[in-house]
Amino acid sequence: MRRKYVRALGAIGLSAALIGAAGCQAEEENSAGGNDCGGKIAIFGAFSGPNSGLVIPSRDGALLAVKKHNEANPDCEVELQEFDTQGDPTQATPVANQVTGDESFLGVIGGAFSGESKATMAVYEAAGMVMVSPSATAIELTAGGNEVFHRVVGNDAVQGAAAAVYLRDVVQAKKVFVINDGTTYGAGIADELTKSLGELAGGTDQVQEKQVNFAATISKIKAAAPDAIAYGGYTNEAAPLVKQLREAGIATPFLGFDGLYDPSFPKGAGASAEGVIVTCPCLPPDQAGGTFAADFEAEYGGPPGSYGAEGFDAANVLIEGLAEGNTTRADLLAWVDSYDKEGVSKSLKFADSGDVDESRVVIWAYEIKGGEITAQQEIKLS
Template identity: 45%
Template sequence: MRQKLARVIGGVAMLALVAGGTACSSGSDDTASGGDACGNKIAFFGALTGPSAALGINENNGVKLAVDKYNKENADCKVELVALDSQGSPDQAPGLAQKAIDDAKILGIVGPAYSGESEAAGPLFNEAGLVTITPSATNPTLAKQGWKTFFRAVGNDLSQGPGAGNYIKNVLKADKVYVIDDQSAYGAGLADEVKKLLGPAVVGSDKVQGDGKQTEFSAVVTKVKAANVNAIFYGGYYQEAGLIRKQLTAAGITAPMIAGDGVNDAAYITSAGAAAAEGTILTCPCQPAAEARGTFKEEFKALNGSEPGTYSDTAYDAANILLAGIKAGKTTREGLLEFVKGYSGEGVAATYKFVEGGELDPAQVKVWAFKVKDGKVVPDQEIPKS
């Protein structure tokens, strides 16, 4: 569990840096209304519509809260939030990245939210010197591209994959596991890490199509049933995961499904149906939203009309890091990039310090398991690192 005193003291320091005084921007639908004395902007980059929108909306709402609070405290010099809706598609990412790059007032990006779109947009952001802090893209290779502008506010799949594998091995004590992935940079990478840890316990694996391209999974269901497994791992996103779980259950397969953070959303339960989803284990290199310090949960609900979801708090923290830099007078892309590179401080979700490749300091990474219980995703336990 997080040390409460350190979180409160450090969190107050971080929020104090963002509060009061002069910073910058104009009002928009995503910010408090007001003048444009400074005109600076930050953007959220992720899916706000389409089959992967639920996680992106969680994150965008966290960013909205950070900007809303900042603008109330800096009414003479607001920051505008620009929403860049990728629909989670790597194909759309380069065009959206260029749109952000061409707007000279955009100083930093919260996102991209997903690994595939990060792969596609990262080279453009790097060339333009536009800093990005992803709250959720977890493929380890993203930090190995030599991009100077890439930073990650969560652990990567080298922490989450083994975490999921350890849960399957030590908590579920499953010795016959079937692994499925959606062939995305994120899903396949996560599945590979699980397979590495479980070794011979993986008795079969298969691939499906993601991005809403496949809705019928009878072939893989037949293979899983024939393998007679006692656990199923899925690497991918919630829409396909829900349909697979629904079809597995309909075929009489009761082995629990374990999946990563791309499935860790209430939309998975909607896709699968509450009865089929019951008992599913969902991992995340993040803490439960209920663990967020201070009044984040209450403020989030007051602004957005809903409880914070997966990565709402890390997106909020990522936005606050950018806003802290603007507050400190780093109102060029070069200046804000240098600020983020040297940043160290507490947020509502974690302590932030970036190491080589823009990774979050591994000492700050925590992996949690969540469980679907009575139709809701609830915290289960923090997974030990080894």
């Protein structure tokens, strides 16, 4: 019951914010446009709220890209406007309507999460507005033939397959117990892993969001006696799960996906998180090309976190298009479709589906060491 009140309050707050934002925009409109170079783009995602830790680095990466561009080209400025959705599809939808309804926006960076991307991609498609997501990885986003959606990361199918390779070749597991949290992301990626594992998949359980007690899951694991455990889901449930596993005396290797590529995971799970493997279609920050890592550190006083390099790349794809004089939505979309250049996270080229070209996807395995997520090795699919 209480949750509804929260929603209602959130809706009121959001509409107030939107009215405010709309008011600001009316004033700005005159200054933008009328120029054959530069233009205005939007970025949306969870910049506040419980999941913002995963998203803020990519936004900061995008802001850095815009800043660098504007400093180098003062006569061709690009404007990036932020829209905070808290990762919530119901909050992302009004944002999509607002952005597409404003003719001065030519493209959008987002969504950061799969749910909000799925909820809004039809709106952006109807407006012919190109989307470049730094971090939405659900397979279905590019499977439905949407014309405008692009992403600069590998999808969950690739990550699931890579995790299977890792479990088979590096962990040398003969039997993997696969757990998912029932969300689109968690269940989807666990499914992909199970498919790729084939005969190695032995035993499964589904938990739910906000669950804290995993006694039943643990007794199932004990009964199955696997030699690796994989978890599709997020920190909120994974932290207590790993804690209880280790406390129950199960030292079996534990692998999570990019949902656990989150500094709060080792913090929440404490010593139990040591040795946990996390896969991510994201590059270790220090491996990023060019001077990205150093620039990011100089700008924000810390290393780029999850998807920082991807956020930078996503922004650059659009910025370069604007700088090339693509001043209509259709032109910018065509530009992105034919993009083929070196980014800082990977070499970027999009397949027809909007996925990054499969040969260029990068998946890394990270290990939790001393409470930090440290890069371990790149997982080669072939």
